[in-house]
Amino acid sequence: MRRLNLAGLVLALLTLAASVAWAYPLVWAIRTTVVPRADGSVWDGLAVYANALFNSPIGLWYFNSLVTSGTVTAVVIGISAAAGYAISQLEFHGRKLLWYTILASFMIPVQALIVNHFLLMNSWKLINTWAGVILPQLIAPVAVIVYKQFFDSMPKELSEAARVDGASHARVLWSIYLPANWGVTAALAIIVFIGAWNAFLWPFLVVTKEPLMNITVAIGQAEQYLGVSGLAAALLAGLPVAVVYLVFQRKVTEAIMLSSGIKG
Template sequence: MTSAQTAKRGRSRGWDFGALLLTLVTVVFAVLWAFPIYWALVTTLKPESQVIGKSLDFLPRTWTFDAYWHVLVNTQIGRWYLNSLVTSVAVTVLTLAISAATAYALSQLRFPGRKLIYYTILASFMVPIAALIVNHFILMAQFGLINNWLGVIFPQLIHPVVIIVYKNFFDSVPKEFREAAKMDSASEWRIFTRIYLPMNWGITTALAIVTFIGAWNNFLWPFLAVSRPEMMNVAVGITQVNDAFGVAYARELAGAILAALLVAVLYLIFQRRVTQAIMLSAGIKG
């Protein structure tokens, strides 16, 4: 065996060891990440007496679905699901429609104040949504929209990153398409809906999924805007799953599992689109 082959084998062994070490570290972190989810699932399948017991059981000694049955039968989770579905779909549709139209105007139209609007949208990244909560609450209260679907929906329509993502992709569309449509006397609305949007359906799908998941999981604003149990969304409603004698951990976690079930299924189905949208958003913010 030549010295070159020996050196190559040494490098290969070193690479194999490095890859093995990286794999082990990845597995350890994956287990640490997944363990709370596993523990929550196992807890929901235990009787409450076993949940609060002193023994540490990684599997239930007695399997039961009482926690899920309690949440499904004795709470308004069906109504909470409906509220979340209506508000999340409305937030998604309105956000994409407003953001796409705004991005098209900023990208393709020339009008006074265009750059000022664009820079204002960029500057809004520096303002956390939580800082606007008080203003949102005062406005919704003045409009009489507290404990109302519209009061939950309107403050969630602020998504500057969606506008920026759309604008970047509209900027990349060859100008020849717009010029040809103009020669055929197409209106701006027709150019927008028939040329620019169809060219970006993949981006629209990815942004829609991420926006829907964000609206479904949103807790802070729906918690403040709604006080009536029948108007709560599922993220807020599960906080009402309790017991007359204190916190029922199995029931609380069962409610949380049921609340996250739809989002988890959507993520598994559209994982590639979700990842694409996150990468796009991260690229814009970076």
């Protein structure tokens, strides 16, 4: 018992140290922007945030991020649910090959496909468009894998009974299978949205026109509007996902556990 207590104490201290190390840059950033100069007041610092909100196109950048992230989330969830249902519940030629291809694609980092994505978007004339930002982010094999695993656990008698009553596979999916897994859908939607909102590399490469930039990319342009630094804009850029995480932290944790606990 003493060894267990000692181990728990050590783990608690390590967790505390890690928390402090993680929180320090955030606290430093907030303090730096609230009191930007040695002779400045808190009100001077808050004026930086007001300036960022009302004297820069940050509202437009927020809107761009909301549209692209929301679209990515809705389409990824819809496609992944349909693909997971098809692989789990339907019998068709090439089913196993499709499944193994999805599993293999899960191991390929998205950054390795950046050049191919850029060439495709350029050939389709989608550079500097919302579609150009959205399409490459629709590749989310982990969501298909999670849905497939959960649909495998559903009794096939449910779908067979619905099919006997004349329901289509689409009706079975949207009326029976998804309602039984709303927790999984909510968790995946939150994690996909946060990932799409925080995406930087691809939106940075595909969008060069300032009015079309996402907030994560556009904060690099904020200095010319703020006159001090873009740090306040960076904090404002991360604020929505921070709020989403704080409100839905249990679902976010569930999604991370689902993603890391996938069984082949």
